[in-house]
Amino acid sequence: MPTPPRRRTPFGPRIGAVCVFAACLALLSPVGAEAAARPGPHPDHTLQQQLEELVRAPGGPPGVIAVLHDGRRGRVLRAGVADLESRRRPDPYDHMRIASAAKAFSGAVALSLVDRRYLRLDDTLRERLPRLPRAWGSVTLRQLLNHTSGLPDFAQAPAFQATLRANPRHRFDSRRLLDYVADRPLLFRPGSRYQYSNSDNIAVALMAEAATGVRYERLLEQLVYRPLGLTRTSLPQGYRMPRPYLHGYDVSPPAPPEDVSEVLSMSAVWASGGIVSTPVDMTRFIRGYAGGRLYGRAVVREQRRWIPGAASEPAGPGRNAAGLAIFRYTTRCGVVLGHTGNTLGYTQLIAATPDGRRSLTFSVTTQINQALKPALLQRMRVVQENFVCALLR
Incomplete structure (x- = not known):
């Protein structure tokens, strides 16, 4: 594709905007976020009981917090503790590590650049990142985003x-993480099947940098954090957590829980999982991101071309389907x-919800997935x- 004129910046008004920029900011203003941080006057005791049972379950998290927002107000339900010492x-x-939810942020950057015509979904690694192995050259941005x-x-x-x-705190060169597999061929013909890979979102971030000449961290700030009013979200390189934070634990009975909050360097995961945020900021983010407020309708339509049965990691509630850096969760209630x-x-x-009006942020302070804790994962998904269902009611 033609190189955009040098005077253009990816931070200007986007093409094909679906809402006025100021109106989007107002919808996701700090006032709304503060409302999301206040418990409602009529807490759902059944949901509260389920959180407490999850905390008490064998191998369960020391703490859990959920923020529900119905478009007008928010409420917080929580159980357990943020820190076993205090x-x-x-x-x-x-603050908390958002893990692979950070892949939605790299999707937000890439799709914003598609909307601004800095990237195309059919751009290939060969075109944008020629230093990567030739055998990977035909892979497109679209295929990276939908795994x-x-x-x-x-x-x-x-x-x-x-x-x-x-050394879990080893400082990696995040932009060279793909070098660890540069001697390997593709696992299958691009576009022929779904397989979740952390490499995909590293390549997405590198493509964004190549298309703009701007570092990924600044693209995040200008294209995602600022438009959605995220004031407590960052992509660190080290292992330290901003204070205050939800302490994360390795819970493996009969051993006592071990605080692992600051064990790993985030340079090891970067665009595939290194972002630190808060429940309030993640509420703002998912309302804007799922609602398509960062780019126009044509890009939203492309993002929502679903691959049935393709699950996130770990699987979300209900039946899962993959789009471009987003998943559809079809529950019994919607x-x-x-x-x-x-x-x-x-x-x-x-x-x-697809219009971004209603949202759920659900965070627990231990690692739960199919490989480590399959029974607990099933319980958590329920x-x-x-x-x-409570949100959609």
Whole structure:
């Protein structure tokens, strides 16, 4: 595609906007976020009981916090503690690792650039990132965003894992993470099947940088954080957590819970899972992102071309289907769009109705997935579906 004129900046008004920029900011203003942080006058005791049972379950999280927003007001339900030492309660302004929910942020950047015509969904790695292996050249941005690329997952590479085991706080060059699998062919023909891969979103961020000449962290700030009013969200390189924060734990009975909040360097995951945020900011984000407020209708339509049965990691509530850096969760009560994530010490679900009016942010302080805790994951998905039903009612 032609190179955009140098005078253009990706931070200007987007093409084909579906809402006035100022109106979008007003809809997601700090006033709305503060309302989301206040419990409503009539808490749902059944949902509260389910959270408390999840905390008490074998291997369950020391803390859980859920923020439901119905478009007018929000309420917070929480159980357990944010920190086993202080015993304080989880707070909507506590920082947390959002894990693979960060992939939605790389999607937001890439689709915003598609809307501004800096990128096309059919752009290939060969065109945008010629330094990557020639064997990967035909992979498109679309295939990276819906995990049909066939890229081998750098996080599974023996050399990467050995480095991490030797020093979990090792400072990686985040822009060279794909080098760990550069000697490997594609796992399958691009577009022929779905397979979740952390490499996909590293490549997405690199394509965004190549198209604009702007670092990914600044693209996040200008194209996502600022438009949606995210004031407590960042992409760190180190292992430290901003204060205050939800402490993440390894809960593996009979051993006592171990605080693992600051064990891993986020340079090891970068655009695939390194973002730190808060329940309040994630509520703002998913309402704007699922509602399509960052780009025009044509891009939204492309984003919502679903691959049935393709699940996020871990799977979200109900039946899962994959779009472009977003998933559709079809529950017994209706449909929400969003993303999940899990990493050492944390598991996340963010979801909203397709219009972005109603949202759920559901955060727990231990890692729950199919490989580690399949029974607990199934139990959590049931609770999450009940929360979605309460949201849609």
